[in-house]
Amino acid sequence: MPLSLLKYGLRNRHVSFNDIPPTPELKPSYDVVILGGGGHGLAAAYYLSHVHGIRDVAVLEKGYLAGGNTARNTTVVRSNYMTEPSVRFYKEAVKLYETMSEDLGFNIMFSQRGQLTLAHSEATLRSFHLRAEMGKHMGTRIEVVDPKTVAEICPLLNLDMGGQHEVLGGLWHEDGGTARHDAVAWGYAKRAAERGVEIHQRTEVTGFEKNGNRVTHVKTNRGKIAAGQVLQAAGGLNGHVAGLAGIRLPIRCFPLQAMVTQPLKPFLDTLISSANLHTYILQSSRGELVIGGGSDPYQLASTRSTLDQKEHLAEGALHLFPFLHKVKLLRQWAGITDMTPDYSPVMGASPLENYWLDCGWGTWGFKATPVAGKYMAETVARGRVSDILKPFDLQRFEKFELLNEMGATAASH
Secondary structure (H helix, E strand, O other), X not given: OHHHHHHHHHOOOOOOOOOOOOOOOOOOEEEEEEEOOOXXXXXHHHXXXXXXXXXXXXXEOOOOOOOOHHHOOOOEEOOOOOXXXXXXXXXXXXXXXXXXXXXXOOOOOOEOOXXXXXXXXXXXXXXXXXXXXXXHHHOOXXXXXXXXXXXXXXXXXXXXXXXXXXXXXXXXXXXOEEOOHHHHHHHHHHHHHHOOOEEEOOOXXXXXXXXXXXXXXXXXXXXXXXXXXXXXXXXHHHHHHHHHOOOOOOOEEEEEEEEEEOOOOOOOOOEEEEOOOOEEEEEOOOOOEEEEEXXXXXXXXXXXXXXXXXXXXXXXXXXHOHHHOOOOEEEEEEEEXXXXXXXXXXXXXXXXXXEEEEEOOOOOOHHHHHHHHHHHHHHHHHOOOOHHHHHHOOOHHHHOOOOOOHHHOXXXX
């Protein structure tokens, strides 16, 4: 094997290959145009081409492939939500992540090591029992544990016995894990491109042309294209893009910041989160500690990072693991979360006949990537909303049938 590698390295001519073909010229029309080249848009393109045989698809991305929120999250995958529709939805997402590397033939580095959410008050423990019973009812691996079990799961955790943030118990979600975010996007993109899906980077949507209640053309900075169906999955820009189509969404944008430390020897096998401290922490495969928390308390469509949030996240991490006080930070970043009033996404039909919505993800978009792509593709292909998506319909806000998931975030907002 070493000799073969040496011969290959010294060879004058190499057969080059690209996982993603170069951006082609836009065709005059497509059967389906997907707005957004992040995880959700690419997953939908994959399922359209591989499952439903729809290959005349264009994915339009304003920047570079998966460079928006897909590149700015903390890679957590879980299904410990509060309402029955949400648990059912995210449970299937976890199952799709479990087989994704094999399904795509692309290593997404999925690591299912469990998530431990800490309770610092009796009220939090009561809410954990509610979430645990719902999860068990829906078939997820989840249970409420006492402080002794918390210490067994994470021996180095500061339980703060008798202190302000004493750990009274936890919610142990064995199905929780992480996956490599860019690998997920590139895996879907590679397989979709092999089936003829076109991926157009640096292609910004500037407007739409409509005939009655249908979108006929999508305007871009590279020209105008006719579209049979349009799927919007534009991350933090969902409100803006929908506005170009004349659709008003119940969305507000807030920055969500995170940061990573220098690499350390492995010591943290699980994902640890604390709503009281507005902090969660995990260790990546490279040894870096990934630290995140709640979104910023003000509306802003910006990916800038701030000193006050850095100090806040560092304070929470140090309370959980005091021995990290001399560890250096490497990077800090922010994404743009598109939040809805009930902390649940909007998926399915829009007021326009051939315009479909995949938006309002807030802080939980990455973990939904495969299941959202699967069922949004099914919805577009069949022309009707899939049953699993119906509770997340835009019309729920008019009918007051909300899905309140406010307390189910890893660090409450």
